[in-house]
Amino acid sequence: MHQFNFRISLVLTMLIMVFFAPTEGFSQDGAKIFKGNCASCHKPSTQKLIGPGLQGIRDRWPDEAKLIAWVKNSQEFLKTGDAYANKLYEQYGKSIMPAFALSDEEVIAVIDWANKGGDAPAPAATADQANTGGVSTDSNAQADSDSYFLVLIGIAVLLIILISVLGSVKRSLETLVNEKKGIIVEPKPVLSPLQKFKYWSSQNKKIVAIASLLLVSWVLKLGWDGLMGVGVYQGYQPEQPIKFSHELHAGQNQIACVYCHSGVEKSKHANIPSANVCMNCHAYIQQGPNYGTEEISKIYAALDYNPETRVYGNNPKPIQWVRVHNLPDHVYFNHSQHVTVGKIECAQCHGPIDSMAVVEQYSPLTMGWCINCHRETEVKFEGNDYYEDLHKKFMEDSDYKKGDVFTVEKIGGLECSKCHY
Ligand code: HEC
Ligand code: HEC
Ligand code: HEC
Ligand code: HEC
Ligand code: HEC
Ligand code: HEC
Numbered sequence: 001m002h003q004f005n006f007r008i009s010l011v012l013t014m015l016i017m018v019f020f021a022p023t024e025g026f027s028q029d030g031a032k033i034f035k036g037n038c039a040s041c042h043k044p045s046t047q048k049l050i051g052p053g054l055q056g057i058r059d060r061w062p063d064e065a066k067l068i069a070w071v072k073n074s075q076e077f078l079k080t081g082d083a084y085a086n087k088l089y090e091q092y093g094k095s096i097m098p099a100f101a102l103s104d105e106e107v108i109a110v111i112d113w114a115n116k117g118g119d120a121p122a123p124a125a126t127a128d129q130a131n132t133g134g135v136s137t138d139s140n141a142q143a144d145s146d147s148y149f150l151v152l153i154g155i156a157v158l159l160i161i162l163i164s165v166l167g168s169v170k171r172s173l174e175t176l177v178n179e180k181k182g183i184i185v186e187p188k189p190v191l192s193p194l195q196k197f198k199y200w201s202s203q204n205k206k207i208v209a210i211a212s213l214l215l216v217s218w219v220l221k222l223g224w225d226g227l228m229g230v231g232v233y234q235g236y237q238p239e240q241p242i243k244f245s246h247e248l249h250a251g252q253n254q255i256a257c258v259y260c261h262s263g264v265e266k267s268k269h270a271n272i273p274s275a276n277v278c279m280n281c282h283a284y285i286q287q288g289p290n291y292g293t294e295e296i297s298k299i300y301a302a303l304d305y306n307p308e309t310r311v312y313g314n315n316p317k318p319i320q321w322v323r324v325h326n327l328p329d330h331v332y333f334n335h336s337q338h339v340t341v342g343k344i345e346c347a348q349c350h351g352p353i354d355s356m357a358v359v360e361q362y363s364p365l366t367m368g369w370c371i372n373c374h375r376e377t378e379v380k381f382e383g384n385d386y387y388e389d390l391h392k393k394f395m396e397d398s399d400y401k402k403g404d405v406f407t408v409e410k411i412g413g414l415e416c417s418k419c420h421y
Contacts, residue, residue: 029106030114033102033106037110038054038114039287040284040285040286041285042054044113044114045118049287050092051095055117057114058111061084066085067107067111068107072101072102072107073100074089074096074099076099095284233326233361234362234364236324237324237358237359239358240321241319241320241321241322242299243290245356246353246356247354247355248288251355260277263335264336264346265335265336265340268333270335275316275318275319279303279305282296282299283307302317303316324359330421332418333419342377342379342380342408343380367419374407374409375407375408375409375414377407378407379411387411390410
């Protein structure tokens with residue numbers, strides 16, 4: 001009897017799993033695919049964003065095959081001359097819905113999920129809040145550790161004051177007690193702390209010698225660090241006026257560095273992109289995964305653009321990006337020389353920018369840093385007539401030994417005038 005029950009429940013459980021597990025899986029995938037691909041333009045409700053709300057979409061597209069074809073490549077589908085789709089396209093001001101490399105099953109899963117109005121909206125909202133919360137605590141970590149340090153110092157100062165106060169209270173209590181008892185204490189010869197210290201140190205000469213040596217070297221080291229640190233801002237990571245993330249753009253979305261920093265291959269400076277470059281995408285993408293509309297709307301504010309009417313006002317003001325890297329005026333540095341001629345990757349000098357949510361100065365940017373690389377890095381002379389000539393001369397040089405490499409140093413990369421005006 002008992003066993004029979006057990007078996008029945010086992011079979012029932014398995015049946016339930018078989019029937020319900022796949023649908024559960026699909027609906028989760030649907031939500032995920034939607035958030036990853038569609039959420040920037042569509043809402044899983046009847047509300048309009050860039051494109052129409054997708055709740056009840058199956059009523060508008062009775063033919064499932066057409067619907068799938070549309071989502072996979074709307075521009076191709078429009079060419080079939082489908083009347084409804086073309087009318088919709090006109091209606092939405094010919095906004096292009098991008099093509100998606102999704103399988104039929106994946107498209108069906110998104111449509112299933114959006115058609116029924118998505119999940120209840122509440123959990124999504126709390127998830128977003130949790131996300132932003134996480135980010136802001138991160139950036140506060142530094143400030144927290146600083147104030148923690150200050151509190152520790154405060155406690156130490158209080159303790160010292162307390163100990164000295166207690167000490168003097170003890171002394172006056174003792175004299176009081178002695179006076180009461182009528183004991184007249186022979187006044188001890190009173191030694192000033194300095195005299196005490198002199199006496200003690202005359203007895204302990206070795207300890208004093210070691211301690212003074214330590215003290216002097218500590219002071220020297222502080223001074224040295226201070227001097228070497230002047231003007232070195234490695235790790236500098238200022239907060240920017242818009243929470244623009246390289247991790248999101250260059251990392252996750254694989255946007256090439258030169259798409260935005262278009263001057264870097266051609267000129268001395270790598271420019272910071274203007275807000276118009278942002279609009280190539282953000283005319284459509286009005287919501288971000290972490291900050292919703294808050295940060296992206298700052299781009300619109302800078303351009304005096306109204307995302308609802310899509311009209312530009314005439315009161316734009318540039319975004320005040322905070323400069324991270326900054327060489328002194330007396331140094332000449334040229335990006336195109338390094339990136340285009342020298343074929344050096346951005347990451348070699350700037351570190352893993354594509355995984356930084358906030359840009360940080362990765363290299364020290366000191367003279368020693370430039371020089372070290374010029375000493376060690378080989379010049380890419382292939383295909384450059386001028387350098388190939390120089391390379392030949394270098395090989396023919398009487399000082400040339402087998403194994404010597406044609407480094408930047410050999411083309412004059414250590415000459416003061418190359419880097420200093
Ligand atoms: C860059 C913005 C954008 C993205 C991303 C986007 N769409 Fe669209 N979608 C549109 C626009 C705009 C329209 C209106 C037609 C047009 O202009 O092409 C539209 C129309 C549609 C329609 C027809 C709506 C109707 O009322 O008949 C469906 C279905 C649809 N999109 C599904 C999706 C799905 C699914 C995804 C994600 C896999 C997606 N879209 C991603 C912009 C987008
Ligand atoms: C979508 C546009 C965009 C892309 C793509 C992009 N950047 Fe940026 N970059 C910016 C903006 C905007 C700033 C200024 C705000 C900031 O510092 O975050 C910036 C700042 C920087 C800075 C700091 C500049 C300074 O003030 O010293 C460096 C270095 C940098 N980017 C390198 C890169 C590298 C390397 C890549 C490719 C892996 C890249 N960027 C891709 C837009 C972009
Ligand atoms: C080539 C396309 C492209 C360009 C150019 C571009 N972005 Fe983006 N941006 C994106 C994409 C894609 C997202 C992520 C949208 C998503 O995942 O929902 C995004 C998201 C954002 C977010 C939202 C961050 C969040 O987590 O909420 C901000 C802010 C942003 N971009 C700022 C900028 C700025 C400022 C510029 C110009 C310097 C810029 N973007 C240029 C494609 C672009
Ligand atoms: C050889 C090292 C090196 C390489 C390689 C390099 N950078 Fe830089 N980058 C620097 C230095 C040094 C500065 C500071 C320049 C200054 O203050 O004048 C800088 C500054 C910048 C700036 C701030 C604007 C400016 O020009 O001052 C941006 C943006 C930038 N780099 C982007 C890039 C990108 C994108 C790449 C790759 C295509 C790249 N860098 C490759 C060393 C390098
Ligand atoms: C990651 C290695 C690297 C770093 C770091 C680096 N350089 Fe260079 N630099 C090179 C290479 C490689 C070349 C040779 C490019 C070529 O083929 O012309 C070069 C060439 C130069 C030249 C031209 C030299 C000539 O004789 O034509 C100057 C000037 C220069 N760098 C300045 C700097 C300054 C200033 C810094 C530091 C702020 C710096 N470089 C940091 C690798 C580096
Ligand atoms: C490869 C490039 C490069 C070469 C070659 C070079 N310098 Fe520099 N120099 C720099 C950079 C970069 C700085 C700025 C360092 C900083 O801000 O910390 C600098 C700074 C200086 C300073 C200011 C002190 C300081 O540390 O800020 C002096 C002085 C100086 N260089 C002298 C020279 C002399 C003399 C030579 C020739 C023997 C020379 N430099 C060759 C890149 C170079």
